Amino acid sequence: MHISRTDLNLFVVLDAIYSQGNITRASQTLNLSQPALSHALARLRAMFDDPLFVRQGVSMVPTPFTRGIITQVRQGLQLFEASLQTEQSFNPGQTQRSFHLGLRDVFEATILPPLLQRISEQAPGISIASVRVDRREIESALSSGNLDMVLEVPIPLTGNIRQQRVSRDRLIVLSRKGHPQMPKKKSLPLELSTYLQQRHVLVSSRRQGMGLEDFELNREGLRRQISLRCQHYFAACRVVSETDLLLTMPEQYASIANAQFMNRIDSFPLATQPIDAHLYWHVSAENDPANAWLREQLIELMQRR
Structure with missing residues (x-):
């Protein structure tokens, strides 16, 4: 053929x-x-x-044959489309395109509102579909074209996946107002001993395994008591507002998820590395003008936070 x-x-x-x-x-x-x-x-x-x-x-x-060739077919179509668009002047306002982004709920809540506002103003023909992707499947999803970009924590991937750090965050601790064990004065820091004596909420989409904060504690030979494991930070914030449980979470998302509950915010009582977020995309989309435009918007909006 x-x-x-x-x-x-x-x-x-x-x-x-x-x-x-x-x-x-x-x-x-x-x-x-x-x-x-x-x-x-x-x-x-x-x-x-x-x-x-x-x-x-x-x-x-x-069929198995189709599943075996679809990745190469999609990469070929993407490269062909990019080569055609490179010869033309790219105009976001005239582009008709649908993008699939791999986002966890943390990023959905923080980045989608300003991103959609910018798209509606500058590129109304672009639509966005946000999906959740297992970290182990990120490379295959980008390679096959099932996803155009992914926002995630740093993970090891091959050279076929491009990446750029787009934000840096830190851990904070939420507790209800009037929690009997929290420092009486807001100016006083939350002590590590107090933190470990309390019961905690862990937010994770997995049925088992530790959270980032638990890895940090384990490095010091420490362990906390998990009384509730749930899937979403918003639900966890509400639980915290009505119980004596503590919640450890990223600070930037707390400003959104905790807004209506007004739980107390303290610094995580242990020195930790910053929480980085990276934007990932496949090398075949590197020179695609529409993909590059959307990457620029995501990077700029993430770095503004």
């Missing part, structure tokens, strides 16, 4: 069906009729001598 005899638009169809998992949604995404899309799929099947997708109800489930 030579590329000169191949209709490259067929690969756009392949990517759309894979992404949408449904013929109707894929045809709507590409602004094609369903018969036209089905005809393109038939040509793809003949070209690869593989079913490519198996219908299950209304869903189109990719």
Whole structure:
């Protein structure tokens, strides 16, 4: 099979069906009729001598062959699109593009409001989908094109993933107003011994394992008592406001999650390394003007906080 005899638009169809998992949604995404899309799929099947997708109800489930080639197909499409756009003057106001960002709830609450405000003013044709991604799957999600960018703590990745530090935070401790064990004067620091004597909330999406604060305590041979493990900081802030439990969390997110509860804020009673956040993207998107524009907005907004 030579590329000169191949209709490259067929690969756009392949990517759309894979992404949408449904013929109707894929045809709507590409602004094609369903018969036209089905005809393109038939040509793809003949070209690869593989079913490519198996219908299950209304869903189109990719075959192992399709799952094996989709990463290379998406990287090729991204590089091709970037090369075309490089020859044109990029205008955010005229761009029609959807971006998928890997964000935890901490970043959703802090970065999405100012980002969407800026997009509505400068690039109204851009839409954002925020999804949660397991740290172990970040590289594969970026490589396959399932995600365009990810905001996360520093993690080891290969040279195919570009990254830049975008913010630095610190740990603070929340307690309810009038907590009987907290220092009576706000000017007095929270002592480490007092912190360890209390019961705590740990926020984590995992069923087990330690939080960042526990790793810091363990380095000193210390351990705290976890009475509640929950998934979201907002819920934890409310629990703290109505109990004697303490919550340790990043300071920047506390300004949002704790706003309506007005819990007391103290510094974490142990010297720790700053909490860095990095922006990650795949090398194939490095020179894509739209991707680069969105990266610039994210970096600027994160560094303003």
